[in-house]
Amino acid sequence: MGKIFRYFFLGLCLSGVLLGISFFLPLTFNKSSIASSSGSNDACLKCHKLERLHKVLPNGEKMALYVDPEKFQASVHGSMDCLSCHADLNVKEHPRPMKIASVREYKKIVSANCVNCHAIESLSPIHKNIVKENKLSCAECHGSHYIKPIKEEFDRIAKDCLKCHKLERLHKVLPNGEKMALYVDSKKFYDSAHGNKVHCLFCHQDIDKSTHPKPIKIESRYSYSKGVNQNCLTCHPASGLSSFHQNIVKEGKTLCSECHNSHYVKPIKLVRKQTQECIKCHKVERLPKVLGNGDKMYLYVNSEKFAKTPHGKIGCFACHYDIYNTDFHPKPINIRSIKDYTKEMASRCTKCHTYESISKHPGHAIVARDKRFMCIDCHGYHTNIPVGVK
Numbered sequence: 586m587g588k589i590f591r592y593f594f595l596g597l598c599l600s601g602v603l604l605g606i607s608f609f610l611p612l613t614f615n616k617s618s619i620a621s622s623s624g625s626n627d628a629c630l631k632c633h634k635l636e637r638l639h640k641v642l643p644n645g646e647k648m649a650l651y652v653d654p655e656k657f658q659a660s661v662h663g664s665m666d667c668l669s670c671h672a673d674l675n676v677k678e679h680p681r682p683m684k685i686a687s688v689r690e691y692k693k694i695v696s697a698n699c700v701n702c703h704a705i706e707s708l709s710p711i712h713k714n715i716v717k718e719n720k721l722s723c724a725e726c727h728g729s730h731y732i733k734p735i736k737e738e739f740d741r742i743a744k745d746c747l748k749c750h751k752l753e754r755l756h757k758v759l760p761n762g763e764k765m766a767l768y769v770d771s772k773k774f775y776d777s778a779h780g781n782k783v784h785c786l787f788c789h790q791d792i793d794k795s796t797h798p799k800p801i802k803i804e805s806r807y808s809y810s811k812g813v814n815q816n817c818l819t820c821h822p823a824s825g826l827s828s829f830h831q832n833i834v835k836e837g838k839t840l841c842s843e844c845h846n847s848h849y850v851k852p853i854k855l856v857r858k859q860t861q862e863c864i865k866c867h868k869v870e871r872l873p874k875v876l877g878n879g880d881k882m883y884l885y886v887n888s889e890k891f892a893k894t895p896h897g898k899i900g901c902f903a904c905h906y907d908i909y910n911t912d913f914h915p916k917p918i919n920i921r922s923i924k925d926y927t928k929e930m931a932s933r934c935t936k937c938h939t940y941e942s943i944s945k946h947p948g949h950a951i952v953a954r955d956k957r958f959m960c961i962d963c964h965g966y967h968t969n970i971p972v973g974v975k
Contacts, residue, residue: 626666626667629667630654632650633651633652634651634652634653634654635651637651639651640682640685642685642687642688644686644687646687646688648685648688648691652730657730660730660731660732660733661732662730662732669701670695670698670699671695672698673695689725692724692725692729695724696722696724699723710825711825713825714824714825715819715822717822718822718824718825721819726787726819741784742784742785742786743785746769746785747771747774750767750769751770751771755767755768756768757800757803759803759805760804761804761805763805763806765803769848770848773848773849774849777848777850777851777852779848783820787816787820788813788816789813790816791812791813810842810847811840813842814840814842817841818834829937829942833939835939836939836940836941838935838936839936839937844903844937856902857898859900859901860900860901863886863901864886864888867884867885867886867888868886868888869885871884876921876922876923877922878921880922882926890967890968891968893970894967894968894969894970895969895970896967896969904933906933927959931960934961940953
């Protein structure tokens with residue numbers, strides 16, 4: 586009798602366990618029905634595949650909630666669950682309305698989850714600075730639901746742009762009469778620091794793909810360059826720059842492209858290589874160049890001494906940007922006199938060495954204001970030494 590009772594009691598307990606499992610199973614799979622761990626997002630897309638789906642935000646913005654299932658599946662995140670990124674969603678309450686201030690603000694909230702998979706330690710220095718600054722969300726550059734491998738996305742957009750912009754005749758006449766070249770040498774661009782890494786629209790954010798080539802209003806070449814150069818700080822935030830460059834950005838008188846060029850930004854290792862190309866000729870102590878007024882101008886540079894100077898690391902073209910195009914050099918440039926050329930070269934010092942930074946050194950503020958003196962009167966040309974070194 587005791588044995589029968591034990592079996593009966595055991596069976597009763599087992600039945601209770603099975604009953605409990607059957608009760609909790611639907612609750613367990615409730616979340617999975619919205620986004621399963623296997624990557625099936627069918628439940629989410631039942632609603633979000635409807636193109637009419639949108640949400641009007643308090644600020645008046647219309648936020649599209651539509652997701653193209655095929656495009657999402659083909660993206661780099663196509664195998665992931667919706668909730669991996671949309672961790673702010675409460676499965677039990679959805680689709681109960683959420684409080685969203687603006688589209689940009691929501692992108693910022695969701696983008697904060699990117700570092701869960703893309704650890705900050707694994708990011709490039711540029712991306713680390715962007716995350717640290719927290720002014721730009723990942724989605725603003727990389728998109729949200731249709732993220733493609735960077736190489737694939739770059740090739741597609743760059744090739745579309747270069748179909749027209751590879752034509753040398755392409756130009757635009759501005760209201761002030763300036764002729765603005767729109768030609769881009771594709772080979773030089775692909776060889777640049779930005780080649781195969783960022784596409785055209787990263788910098789040209791003023792271009793609307795849906796309306797281009799509808800003319801955009803450009804007052805002058807300088808004003809357009811100034812606008813586009815603001816986008817440099819998107820990837821190269823001031824906090825990540827050297828103190829030297831921070832002063833330049835703060836003063837706002839010199840544009841990034843004036844030193845680094847626009848479409849053909851050179852990687853630093855290439856700048857050094859190109860400097861060596863210059864030195865090949867300029868290390869030769871040959872006869873001077875005779876100028877129009879009879880002045881004799883020596884073009885010799887002591888390569889060993891120059892390499893030890895602060896400017897030895899930044900390359901010749903940081904100062905000599907009037908002969909940046911090496912395709913035409915050594916075609917003679919028009920120099921009237923040594924005095925004129927010296928004055929012109931000295932005026933370029935302040936493009937990098939801002940008045941604010943110069944003023945911190947004793948006596949330099951007075952000298953900088955006095956037009957009788959030039960930097961190179963004291964510091965020389967190619968053999969200037971670091972401050973404090975004798």
